[in-house]
Protein backbone atom coordinates (compact mmCIF):
# COMPACT_ATOMS: atom_id res chain seq x y z
CA UNK A 677 0.00 0.00 0.00
CA UNK A 678 1.22 3.48 -0.86
CA UNK A 679 2.17 5.28 2.35
CA UNK A 680 2.09 9.06 2.06
CA UNK A 681 4.92 10.86 3.85
CA UNK A 682 3.84 14.44 3.76
CA UNK A 683 1.95 15.16 6.95
CA UNK A 684 2.96 18.12 9.08
CA UNK A 685 4.01 17.60 12.71
CA UNK A 686 0.97 17.44 14.99
CA UNK A 687 -0.27 20.18 17.23
CA UNK A 688 -0.41 18.48 20.62
CA UNK A 689 -2.18 19.83 23.71
CA UNK A 690 -0.11 21.99 26.03
CA UNK A 691 0.15 21.19 29.74
CA UNK A 692 -2.97 23.27 30.41
CA UNK A 693 -5.06 21.91 27.54
CA UNK A 694 -7.23 18.83 27.22
CA UNK A 695 -6.78 16.66 24.09
CA UNK A 696 -10.00 17.89 22.51
CA UNK A 697 -9.86 19.46 19.05
CA UNK A 698 -12.33 22.01 17.72
CA UNK A 699 -12.43 25.40 16.08
CA UNK A 700 -15.43 27.47 14.93
CA UNK A 701 -14.34 27.08 11.31
CA UNK A 702 -15.50 23.43 11.40
CA UNK A 703 -19.06 24.65 10.90
CA UNK A 704 -20.41 24.92 7.37
CA UNK A 705 -22.56 27.89 6.50
CA UNK A 706 -23.67 28.52 2.94
CA UNK A 707 -26.24 31.31 3.15
CA UNK A 708 -28.92 28.85 4.21
CA UNK A 709 -28.35 26.38 1.36
CA UNK A 710 -26.77 23.99 3.87
CA UNK A 711 -30.19 23.51 5.44
CA UNK A 712 -31.29 21.62 2.32
CA UNK A 713 -29.29 18.68 3.67
CA UNK A 714 -30.79 16.66 6.56
CA UNK A 715 -27.41 16.80 8.26
CA UNK A 716 -26.82 19.67 10.72
CA UNK A 717 -23.67 21.23 9.33
CA UNK A 718 -23.23 23.43 12.42
CA UNK A 719 -23.58 20.63 14.97
CA UNK A 720 -19.92 20.96 15.95
CA UNK A 721 -20.57 24.38 17.43
CA UNK A 722 -23.60 23.04 19.28
CA UNK A 723 -21.55 20.25 20.84
CA UNK A 724 -18.73 22.58 21.84
CA UNK A 725 -21.17 25.09 23.36
CA UNK A 726 -22.88 22.31 25.33
CA UNK A 727 -19.52 21.20 26.73
CA UNK A 728 -18.54 24.80 27.49
CA UNK A 729 -21.87 25.58 29.15
CA UNK A 730 -21.40 22.50 31.33
CA UNK A 731 -18.04 23.99 32.38
CA UNK A 732 -16.20 21.00 30.92
CA UNK A 733 -14.08 22.93 28.41
CA UNK A 734 -13.17 26.46 27.40
CA UNK A 735 -11.85 27.90 24.17
CA UNK A 736 -8.47 28.25 25.87
CA UNK A 737 -8.09 24.74 27.21
CA UNK A 738 -8.99 23.00 23.95
CA UNK A 739 -6.84 22.79 20.82
CA UNK A 740 -7.63 24.56 17.56
CA UNK A 741 -6.12 22.59 14.67
CA UNK A 742 -4.43 24.30 11.74
CA UNK A 743 -5.67 24.17 8.17
CA UNK A 744 -4.77 20.95 6.36
CA UNK A 745 -2.17 21.89 3.75
CA UNK A 746 -2.32 21.33 0.01
CA UNK A 747 0.63 18.94 0.37
CA UNK A 748 -1.27 16.88 2.91
CA UNK A 749 -4.29 16.74 0.62
CA UNK A 750 -2.08 15.57 -2.24
CA UNK A 751 -0.61 12.87 -0.01
CA UNK A 752 -4.03 11.50 0.84
CA UNK A 753 -6.01 11.90 -2.37
CA UNK A 754 -5.50 11.24 -6.06
CA UNK A 755 -4.76 14.15 -8.37
CA UNK A 756 -7.88 13.36 -10.36
CA UNK A 757 -10.13 13.59 -7.31
CA UNK A 758 -8.57 16.83 -6.09
CA UNK A 759 -8.90 18.30 -9.59
CA UNK A 760 -12.58 17.36 -9.59
CA UNK A 761 -13.05 19.50 -6.48
CA UNK A 762 -12.21 22.58 -8.55
CA UNK A 763 -15.74 22.29 -9.92
CA UNK A 764 -18.81 23.60 -8.11
CA UNK A 765 -20.80 20.70 -9.54
CA UNK A 766 -18.46 18.16 -7.94
CA UNK A 767 -18.41 19.92 -4.59
CA UNK A 768 -22.22 20.14 -4.61
CA UNK A 769 -22.41 16.41 -5.39
CA UNK A 770 -20.10 15.39 -2.54
CA UNK A 771 -21.85 17.76 -0.12
CA UNK A 772 -25.23 16.49 -1.33
CA UNK A 773 -26.59 20.00 -1.80
CA UNK A 774 -27.39 20.20 -5.55
CA UNK A 775 -28.27 23.94 -5.62
CA UNK A 776 -24.73 24.67 -4.43
CA UNK A 777 -23.61 23.82 -7.97
CA UNK A 778 -24.74 27.34 -8.89
CA UNK A 779 -22.39 28.94 -6.34
CA UNK A 780 -18.95 30.04 -7.64
CA UNK A 781 -16.30 27.48 -6.75
CA UNK A 782 -14.15 30.07 -4.95
CA UNK A 783 -16.96 30.56 -2.45
CA UNK A 784 -17.55 26.82 -2.08
CA UNK A 785 -13.84 26.31 -1.40
CA UNK A 786 -13.99 28.85 1.41
CA UNK A 787 -17.35 27.89 2.90
CA UNK A 788 -17.43 24.12 2.29
CA UNK A 789 -13.99 22.68 1.55
CA UNK A 790 -12.13 24.76 4.13
CA UNK A 791 -14.25 23.50 7.07
CA UNK A 792 -13.54 19.93 5.97
CA UNK A 793 -9.81 20.73 5.84
CA UNK A 794 -9.77 22.08 9.39
CA UNK A 795 -11.74 19.10 10.68
CA UNK A 796 -9.50 16.60 8.89
CA UNK A 797 -6.41 18.16 10.46
CA UNK A 798 -8.18 17.85 13.81
CA UNK A 799 -8.51 14.09 13.31
CA UNK A 800 -4.81 13.79 12.48
CA UNK A 801 -3.79 15.76 15.55
CA UNK A 802 -6.21 13.82 17.76
CA UNK A 803 -4.66 10.53 16.62
CA UNK A 804 -1.22 11.80 17.57
CA UNK A 805 -2.60 12.99 20.91
CA UNK A 806 -4.08 9.54 21.50
CA UNK A 807 -0.68 7.94 21.07
CA UNK A 808 1.06 10.42 23.35
CA UNK A 809 -1.69 11.23 25.89
CA UNK A 810 -3.83 8.09 25.82
CA UNK A 811 -6.82 9.76 24.22
CA UNK A 812 -7.60 12.39 21.60
CA UNK A 813 -11.03 13.67 20.66
CA UNK A 814 -12.00 15.63 17.58
CA UNK A 815 -15.42 17.28 17.59
CA UNK A 816 -15.44 17.14 13.79
CA UNK A 817 -14.27 14.68 11.18
CA UNK A 818 -15.32 11.07 10.90
CA UNK A 819 -15.74 11.44 7.13
CA UNK A 820 -15.93 7.70 6.61
CA UNK A 821 -17.38 7.76 3.08
CA UNK A 822 -14.34 9.52 1.61
CA UNK A 823 -11.44 7.53 0.19
CA UNK A 824 -8.28 8.34 -1.73
CA UNK A 825 -10.09 8.34 -5.06
CA UNK A 826 -13.57 9.47 -4.21
CA UNK A 827 -15.81 11.46 -1.90
CA UNK A 828 -19.56 11.29 -1.37
CA UNK A 829 -22.17 11.30 1.37
CA UNK A 830 -21.12 14.66 2.83
CA UNK A 831 -17.56 13.37 3.22
CA UNK A 832 -15.01 15.32 1.17
CA UNK A 833 -11.66 14.28 2.67
CA UNK A 834 -10.65 10.90 4.12
CA UNK A 835 -9.64 12.13 7.56
CA UNK A 836 -9.73 8.67 9.16
CA UNK A 837 -7.25 7.34 6.61
CA UNK A 838 -5.13 10.48 6.92
CA UNK A 839 -4.94 10.08 10.70
CA UNK A 840 -3.73 6.49 10.38
CA UNK A 841 -1.21 7.28 7.64
CA UNK A 842 0.08 10.27 9.62
CA UNK A 843 0.73 8.38 12.86
CA UNK A 844 2.40 5.54 10.98
CA UNK A 845 4.62 8.05 9.23
CA UNK A 846 5.96 9.27 12.57
CA UNK A 847 6.37 5.80 14.06
CA UNK A 848 8.88 4.17 11.71
CA UNK A 849 10.22 2.03 14.55
CA UNK A 850 7.08 -0.04 14.26
CA UNK A 851 7.89 -2.71 11.70
CA UNK A 852 5.43 -4.05 10.67
CA UNK A 853 3.41 -0.82 10.96
CA UNK A 854 1.36 0.28 13.93
CA UNK A 855 -1.68 -1.92 14.33
CA UNK A 856 -4.76 0.26 14.13
CA UNK A 857 -8.36 -0.76 14.69
CA UNK A 858 -11.15 1.34 13.21
CA UNK A 859 -14.33 1.04 15.25
CA UNK A 860 -17.06 2.58 13.11
CA UNK A 861 -20.39 2.73 14.92
CA UNK A 862 -22.14 5.26 12.70
CA UNK A 863 -25.40 4.01 11.16
CA UNK A 864 -23.85 3.87 7.70
CA UNK A 865 -21.16 1.64 6.23
CA UNK A 866 -17.69 3.24 6.28
CA UNK A 867 -16.92 2.54 2.65
CA UNK A 868 -14.22 5.23 2.43
CA UNK A 869 -11.73 3.88 4.96
CA UNK A 870 -12.64 0.36 3.85
CA UNK A 871 -11.46 1.15 0.32
CA UNK A 872 -8.30 2.84 1.61
CA UNK A 873 -7.28 -0.09 3.85
CA UNK A 874 -8.50 -3.00 1.74
CA UNK A 875 -6.00 -5.83 2.25
CA UNK A 876 -3.94 -3.92 4.85
CA UNK A 877 -3.18 -6.51 7.52
CA UNK A 878 -2.13 -3.82 10.03
CA UNK A 879 -5.61 -2.30 10.04
CA UNK A 880 -8.62 -4.09 11.51
CA UNK A 881 -12.03 -2.68 10.64
CA UNK A 882 -15.04 -3.23 12.88
CA UNK A 883 -18.06 -1.71 11.17
CA UNK A 884 -21.63 -1.69 12.43
CA UNK A 885 -24.10 -0.35 9.88
CA UNK A 886 -27.63 -0.74 8.65
CA UNK A 887 -27.59 -2.92 5.49
CA UNK A 888 -29.45 -1.73 2.44
CA UNK A 889 -29.15 2.00 3.02
CA UNK A 890 -26.50 4.37 1.67
CA UNK A 891 -23.79 3.62 0.62
CA UNK A 892 -24.44 -0.15 0.39
CA UNK A 893 -20.96 -0.53 -1.12
CA UNK A 894 -20.63 -4.30 -1.58
CA UNK A 895 -17.08 -4.10 -2.92
CA UNK A 896 -15.85 -2.19 0.13
CA UNK A 897 -17.50 -4.64 2.55
CA UNK A 898 -14.72 -7.12 1.77
CA UNK A 899 -12.40 -4.96 3.90
CA UNK A 900 -14.52 -5.40 7.05
CA UNK A 901 -13.01 -7.85 9.54
CA UNK A 902 -15.69 -7.64 12.22
CA UNK A 903 -19.15 -6.91 10.90
CA UNK A 904 -22.26 -5.93 12.84
CA UNK A 905 -25.64 -4.89 11.50
CA UNK A 906 -28.23 -2.46 12.78
CA UNK A 907 -31.68 -3.87 12.07
CA UNK A 908 -34.86 -1.82 11.98
CA UNK A 909 -36.82 -2.45 15.14
CA UNK A 910 -33.86 -3.60 17.20
CA UNK A 911 -33.57 -1.65 20.42
CA UNK A 912 -30.33 -0.41 21.90
CA UNK A 913 -30.03 -3.36 24.24
CA UNK A 914 -29.71 -5.77 21.31
CA UNK A 915 -27.02 -3.62 19.72
CA UNK A 916 -25.12 -3.14 22.97
CA UNK A 917 -25.22 -6.86 23.77
CA UNK A 918 -23.65 -7.70 20.41
CA UNK A 919 -21.06 -4.92 20.77
CA UNK A 920 -20.21 -6.14 24.26
CA UNK A 921 -19.31 -9.50 22.72
CA UNK A 922 -17.69 -8.58 19.42
CA UNK A 923 -15.57 -5.56 20.36
CA UNK A 924 -13.61 -7.22 23.20
CA UNK A 925 -13.08 -10.30 21.04
CA UNK A 926 -11.71 -8.22 18.16
CA UNK A 927 -9.47 -6.21 20.49
CA UNK A 928 -8.11 -9.35 22.16
CA UNK A 929 -7.33 -10.98 18.83
CA UNK A 930 -5.87 -7.99 16.98
CA UNK A 931 -4.21 -6.14 19.92
CA UNK A 932 -4.15 -2.67 18.31
CA UNK A 933 -1.73 0.08 19.29
CA UNK A 934 -4.37 2.65 18.36
CA UNK A 935 -8.16 2.59 18.12
CA UNK A 936 -9.86 5.11 15.84
CA UNK A 937 -13.45 5.38 16.98
CA UNK A 938 -16.07 6.94 14.71
CA UNK A 939 -18.80 7.79 17.21
CA UNK A 940 -21.60 8.75 14.84
CA UNK A 941 -24.94 9.40 16.46
CA UNK A 942 -27.19 9.11 13.43
CA UNK A 943 -28.24 5.83 15.04
CA UNK A 944 -30.43 7.91 17.37
CA UNK A 945 -34.16 7.36 17.29
CA UNK A 946 -35.78 9.92 15.02
CA UNK A 947 -32.73 10.50 12.83
CA UNK A 948 -34.03 10.63 9.23
CA UNK A 949 -30.77 9.25 7.84
CA UNK A 950 -30.98 5.85 9.49
CA UNK A 951 -34.48 5.02 10.72
CA UNK A 952 -33.16 3.30 13.85
CA UNK A 953 -34.50 3.34 17.40
CA UNK A 954 -31.43 3.75 19.59
CA UNK A 955 -31.95 6.10 22.55
CA UNK A 956 -29.59 8.80 23.78
CA UNK A 957 -28.95 6.69 26.88
CA UNK A 958 -27.98 3.78 24.63
CA UNK A 959 -25.53 6.01 22.76
CA UNK A 960 -23.89 7.11 26.01
CA UNK A 961 -23.66 3.46 27.08
CA UNK A 962 -22.12 2.63 23.69
CA UNK A 963 -19.42 5.27 24.04
CA UNK A 964 -18.66 4.26 27.62
CA UNK A 965 -18.41 0.64 26.50
CA UNK A 966 -15.92 1.48 23.74
CA UNK A 967 -13.70 3.45 26.11
CA UNK A 968 -13.95 0.74 28.74
CA UNK A 969 -13.07 -2.01 26.26
CA UNK A 970 -10.08 0.04 25.08
CA UNK A 971 -8.90 0.11 28.68
CA UNK A 972 -8.79 3.89 28.65
CA UNK A 973 -6.45 5.40 29.64
CA UNK A 974 -4.11 2.43 29.33
CA UNK A 975 -4.78 1.83 25.62
CA UNK A 976 -4.73 4.77 23.24
CA UNK A 977 -7.94 5.70 21.55
CA UNK A 978 -9.02 8.50 19.32
CA UNK A 979 -12.52 9.64 18.62
CA UNK A 980 -12.86 11.52 15.35
CA UNK A 981 -16.40 12.45 16.19
CA UNK A 982 -18.38 12.77 19.35
CA UNK A 983 -21.84 13.53 20.51
CA UNK A 984 -23.32 14.27 17.13
CA UNK A 985 -23.79 12.12 14.10
CA UNK A 986 -21.72 11.82 11.01
CA UNK A 987 -22.55 10.09 7.78
Ligand SMILES: [Zn+2]
Pocket residue numbers: 862863864940942949986987
Ligand atom coordinates in the same frame (compact mmCIF):
# COMPACT_ATOMS: atom_id res chain seq x y z
ZN1 LIG B 1 -24.00 8.04 8.94
